[in-house]
Amino acid sequence: MIIDFNNDSHKNTNEYDYCISGAGAAGIALALRLAESGKRVALFEGGDREYSQVSQDIYKGKVTEQNPYWLDLYRLRFLGGTTNHWAGRCRPFVEYDFEEKQINDLPGWPISFEEMNRFLPQAKSILELEEIDTFKIVENTHIESEYFEPDVSASSSIRFRDRFSEELERHSNVDLYLNANLVDIQLEEDLSTIKHFVIQNYNQKKQSFTAPHYIIAMGAIENARILLNCDSQISSGIGNQTNMVGKCFMEHLNIRLGEFVSNKASWGESQSMQFMTTPKLAKEMNTGLSNITFGTVRQIKAYGRTAEIKALFNKLSCQLGVSEHLQFLYEHDCIGEGVISTLCEQFPFKDSKLALIDEKDSFGLRRVELDWHLSQNDIDSIRNMSIAIAEEFAENNLGRVKLSSFITDSSQKIEISGHAHQMGTTRMSASEEFGVVDVNCKVHQTNNLYIAGSSVFSTGGAVNPTMPLLQLTYRLAEHLTSIS
Amino acid sequence: MNYHRRKVLKVGLVSLIGISLLNTKTFSFFKKDDIALKTIGKNSYLVDGWVISKNDLNKREFS
Numbered sequence A: 001m002i003i004d005f006n007n008d009s010h011k012n013t014n015e016y017d018y019c020i021s022g023a024g025a026a027g028i029a030l031a032l033r034l035a036e037s038g039k040r041v042a043l044f045e046g047g048d049r050e051y052s053q054v055s056q057d058i059y060k061g062k063v064t065e066q067n068p069y070w071l072d073l074y075r076l077r078f079l080g081g082t083t084n085h086w087a088g089r090c091r092p093f094v095e096y097d098f099e100e101k102q103i104n105d106l107p108g109w110p111i112s113f114e115e116m117n118r119f120l121p122q123a124k125s126i127l128e129l130e131e132i133d134t135f136k137i138v139e140n141t142h143i144e145s146e147y148f149e150p151d152v153s154a155s156s157s158i159r160f161r162d163r164f165s166e167e168l169e170r171h172s173n174v175d176l177y178l179n180a181n182l183v184d185i186q187l188e189e190d191l192s193t194i195k196h197f198v199i200q201n202y203n204q205k206k207q208s209f210t211a212p213h214y215i216i217a218m219g220a221i222e223n224a225r226i227l228l229n230c231d232s233q234i235s236s237g238i239g240n241q242t243n244m245v246g247k248c249f250m251e252h253l254n255i256r257l258g259e260f261v262s263n264k265a266s267w268g269e270s271q272s273m274q275f276m277t278t279p280k281l282a283k284e285m286n287t288g289l290s291n292i293t294f295g296t297v298r299q300i301k302a303y304g305r306t307a308e309i310k311a312l313f314n315k316l317s318c319q320l321g322v323s324e325h326l327q328f329l330y331e332h333d334c335i336g337e338g339v340i341s342t343l344c345e346q347f348p349f350k351d352s353k354l355a356l357i358d359e360k361d362s363f364g365l366r367r368v369e370l371d372w373h374l375s376q377n378d379i380d381s382i383r384n385m386s387i388a389i390a391e392e393f394a395e396n397n398l399g400r401v402k403l404s405s406f407i408t409d410s411s412q413k414i415e416i417s418g419h420a421h422q423m424g425t426t427r428m429s430a431s432e433e434f435g436v437v438d439v440n441c442k443v444h445q446t447n448n449l450y451i452a453g454s455s456v457f458s459t460g461g462a463v464n465p466t467m468p469l470l471q472l473t474y475r476l477a478e479h480l481t482s483i484s
Numbered sequence B: 001m002n003y004h005r006r007k008v009l010k011v012g013l014v015s016l017i018g019i020s021l022l023n024t025k026t027f028s029f030f031k032k033d034d035i036a037l038k039t040i041g042k043n044s045y046l047v048d049g050w051v052i053s054k055n056d057l058n059k060r061e062f063s
């Protein structure tokens, strides 16, 4: 059933087995799976069915001058969450991601690759990718190298609101509350058991909901923000006794490594080639894993809402020879030339973090400031990987690469942007010294509070986060049903 | 020699010298001794931001 918390009076507030806050990819998948097992689920969504500025404004925050980031543009705050405009690209974690390693004095994943992979079929199924046995190589990509291989991926067209609204409406075990914002989490006197979720609508009405188990699934920034804001009983916030909540913010680094000219003989009509770094490169040259995309002018951003105008500029640029006048759009002039971009692993690093600021949102909760930092290990990783791919590109006679000056000149700052993949802010670790949740995604210092989403990633690899976060969500569902 | 023939010859000669100079310059561009080649990777050099491989040098050395 779907209930508008702004209007309707709700039902009995303590009739549920689970209270889940956040109805994006993770929250919806979890609610439906738990409901299938016969349990009663309350799912609270802060936004409505449609986008509203009032809800979206709650995502505003500050960003330090370290690196640019758009906290409110990179997320959506209504039913279905950020999947309302995600691109649907899926790429699975690889075995190397789960090998034991210590980076920036932090341990990696405390669970195995096999354990993660156990839930891949379920994640693929909800994304309607079950037909895909192997993820496809990006067309026409070829390279002979020990350090790079053609990249693989699959594309899902699922938008969680559109796909699951009907099912949520008719499921007798799920009550989805819209305009229902989690604004506080109250603890019992033992300070480790959650007593209730405090839920508020946009007309100042507040209600407490009680259940044996509570899950927050509000995206990586909000998961950390709510824990830090709940400081009325524990001054550092819930789960933050070791000061790890909000630490280790990670993104997938989008770096313009440089430009290239392609060798027509190797490229033919290909518009892009995409490579993945291999674990061998990672081990020998201390790099993270990365996707590296060589995109020609035809391919670059020639999709989506701006496709038409891009096509026009492309035509002008290449056919009418007015490329020099269009430098502001393409810094290269014709098909066969292009730019190199990345989806590069950022290592966990405590200095890359979220912290509360004094400014408050409309519910009186403090907003966050993001201090997005690269570690020296990231900087070395980016430079080593860039040089290696430029070298292999020439060796394979795919073309020649001109690296950006911030890559070749170590005195310059590396310019980065993100992919709207926020991760790591409540990271998973066997010990509470290095993370916020345990191997079962339970907040370390609590008995019954769990987290779903990419905030629990210990490392981010070079995988688009949604499919893996769904794998972890199904793993959490299995754990929850096994203990209750 | 009339004026036009002299002009054509002059232009031709200047062009020829120009082209030869350009050629020498182009060819020597890839000679390790003549320009600043910075070793950047295991098998590559950096020239004005461009990454070229050792093979590139071998292919293009004209002596």
Ligand SMILES: Cc1cc2nc3c(=O)[nH]c(=O)nc-3n(C[C@H](O)[C@H](O)[C@H](O)COP(=O)(O)OP(=O)(O)OC[C@H]3O[C@@H](n4cnc5c(N)ncnc54)[C@H](O)[C@@H]3O)c2cc1C
Pocket (backbone or CB within 6 Å): A021, A022, A023, A024, A025, A026, A027, A044, A045, A046, A047, A073, A074, A075, A076, A077, A078, A079, A080, A081, A082, A083, A085, A086, A087, A088, A089, A090, A180, A181, A182, A183, A217, A218, A219, A220, A222, A419, A420, A421, A452, A453, A454, A464, A465, A466, A467, A469
């Ligand atoms: C432009 C863009 C393209 C992307 N492309 C890809 C891609 O190709 N592949 C990929 O894997 N990922 C992609 N992503 C990332 C992807 O969208 C996220 O990984 C995914 O949506 C995260 O799911 P989630 O459920 O954890 O969070 P969200 O989808 O963000 O859902 C969180 C939900 O919690 C709700 N909420 C927040 N605060 C509260 C509160 N206090 N109370 C109650 N509810 C609350 C929100 O309204 C929202 O519905 C993209 C993102 C963007 C912005």
